[in-house]
Amino acid sequence: xxxxxxxxxxxxxxxxxxxxxxxxxxxxxxxxxxxxxxxxxxxxxxxxxxxxxxxxxxxxxxxxxxxxxxxxxxxxxxxxxxxxxxxxxxxxxxxxxxxxxxxxxxxxxxxxxxxxxxxxxxxxxxxxxxxxxxxxxxxxxxxxxxxxxxxxxxxxxxxxxxxxxxxxxxxxxxxxxxxxxxxxxxxxxxxxxxxxxxxxxxxxxxxxxxxxxxxxxxxxxxxxxx
Amino acid sequence: xxxxxxxxxxxxxxxxxxxxxxxxxxxxxxxxxxxxxxxxxxxxxxxxxxxxxxxxxxxxxxxxxxxxxxxxxxxxxxxxxxxxxxxxxxxxxxxxxxxxxxxxxxxxxxxxxxxxxxxxxxxxxxxxxxxxxxxxxxxxxxxxxxxxxxxxxxxxxxxxxxxxxxxxxxxxxxxxxxxxxxxxxxxxxxxxxxxxxxxxxxxxxxxxxxxxxxxxxxxxxxxxxx
Numbered sequence: 224x225x226x227x228x229x230x231x232x233x234x235x236x237x238x239x240x241x242x243x244x245x246x247x248x249x250x251x252x253x254x255x256x257x258x259x260x261x262x263x264x265x266x267x268x269x270x271x272x273x274x275x276x277x278x279x280x281x282x283x284x285x286x287x288x289x290x291x292x293x294x295x296x297x298x299x300x301x302x303x304x305x306x307x308x309x310x311x312x313x314x315x316x317x318x319x320x321x322x323x324x325x326x327x328x329x330x331x332x333x334x335x336x337x338x339x340x341x342x343x344x345x346x347x348x349x350x351x352x353x354x355x356x357x358x359x360x361x362x363x364x365x366x367x368x369x370x371x372x373x374x375x376x377x378x379x380x381x382x383x384x385x386x387x388x389x390x391x392x393x394x395x396x397x398x399x400x401x402x403x404x405x406x407x408x409x410x411x412x413x414x415x416x417x418x419x420x421x422x423x424x425x426x427x428x429x430x431x432x433x434x435x436x437x438x439x440x441x442x443x444x445x446x447x448x449x
Numbered sequence: 450x451x452x453x454x455x456x457x458x459x460x461x462x463x464x465x466x467x468x469x470x471x472x473x474x475x476x477x478x479x480x481x482x483x484x485x486x487x488x489x490x491x492x493x494x495x496x497x498x499x500x501x502x503x504x505x506x507x508x509x510x511x512x513x514x515x516x517x518x519x520x521x522x523x524x525x526x527x528x529x530x531x532x533x534x535x536x537x538x539x540x541x542x543x544x545x546x547x548x549x550x551x552x553x554x555x556x557x558x559x560x561x562x563x564x565x566x567x568x569x570x571x572x573x574x575x576x577x578x579x580x581x582x583x584x585x586x587x588x589x590x591x592x593x594x595x596x597x598x599x600x601x602x603x604x605x606x607x608x609x610x611x612x613x614x615x616x617x618x619x620x621x622x623x624x625x626x627x628x629x630x631x632x633x634x635x636x637x638x639x640x641x642x643x644x645x646x647x648x649x650x651x652x653x654x655x656x657x658x659x660x661x662x663x664x665x666x667x668x669x670x671x672x673x674x675x
Binding site (some may be wrong): 237244252276297298299339341342343344345347348349353384385387388390391392393 | 474488525526565566567568569570571572573574575579610611613614616617619620624
């Protein structure tokens with residue numbers, strides 16, 4: 224877990240001269256266990272991880288942090304808790320102002336985008352909105368696969384699900400991230416990194432493959448322009 | 450499609466002396482196509498199917514219908530449209546008063562239960578609530594399978610997803626319906642029919658298998674009692 228991202232995360236933090244990482248375990252229910260699991264990996268890389276749940280005032284902890292890592296689990300639960308603690312706008316503002324480095328995995332990447340409309344998770348709680356932090360002007364679908372996972376029953380394929388969303392009037396473009404794919408945003412630059420590519424779904428059914436190393440900065444422009 | 454349910458649906462409608470069926474295609478986007486597909490099957494069984502979308506006033510059509518069939522597609526889209534047309538309470542009242550026979554498949558069964566928290570669908574639209582029609586005091590998970598659909602990537606199994614929900618304080622019991630399973634509710638009686646069984650998930654992680662033909666009427670009592 225996370226080993227494929229070690230070099231990227233280390234370089235990202237070192238470049239910004241960051242030694243401490245605030246971990247947000249809200250997508251799962253056992254905050255201590257999840258934080259310790261992540262700490263057990265990342266501390267060995269030379270960084271110090273603390274869990275957001277260990278601070279009496281989450282807003283204050285986020286306000287003074289230099290880097291935040293939001294982990295995976297259930298996206299609905301995560302977004303609901305981010306709203307409960309009034310962290311959505313705070314994180315957005317601090318990241319866009321260049322004061323907070325943001326790392327997310329799975330549900331933690333979903334909430335970094337425009338909305339959670341394209342999560343794969345079960346809607347176990349009703350959040351006040353599906354709109355999310357919005358660090359980028361598109362949606363992602365994590366764990367994207369074009370394999371048919373549903374041969375055993377009449378469920379839909381992932382592509383069918385994403386197409387249902389794309390056909391909605393309010394839909395944003397969707398970047399399907401294959402397992403092991405990393406998005407590296409730095410100012411106006413967006414590079415696809417990691418060990419697997421991504422697939423972009425756009426209005427009208429257009430589907431485009433991108434491979435590791437490609438510059439896809441055009442995705443950071445508002446959607447009307449592409 | 451639907452052939453496995455032909456006998457059940459026919460007997461259900463004939464018993465109530467019903468010849469006309471109001472079809473609700475709201476879980477999909479092409480109302481005419483979907484209605485015609487269903488009509489092409491069920492008209493041959495000796496019933497007359499009309500689409501709810503063809504009536505200028507959906508509330509009026511539901512108010513005078515004797516039987517309604519809500520089809521599958523996207524559960525979020527379906528529930529959102531039922532709320533938009535103010536049909537949720539109307540359907541509940543008429544069904545519980547014994548004036549409206551209710552048939553649902555897939556998303557159409559999800560919305561018949563307490564809430565849509567246990568749908569498998571992608572949340573492509575934000576409905577005003579996840580609470581649904583509530584004809585029965587539990588949730589269902591349609592297309593239930595205990596096969597691991599996610600071997601190819603790090604997604605969760607269906608059982609893990611349902612367990613995440615069951616661990617929530619607001620969770621209802623969840624009946625996982627295997628493909629081809631039918632729930633037949635008649636007053637205080639609930640019988641599992643069709644060609645496949647079901648699995649009940651309860652608080653504390655209890656998981657119980659039920660097979661075709663079993664009387665599971667206890668599920669109609671309020672959840673505290675079992």
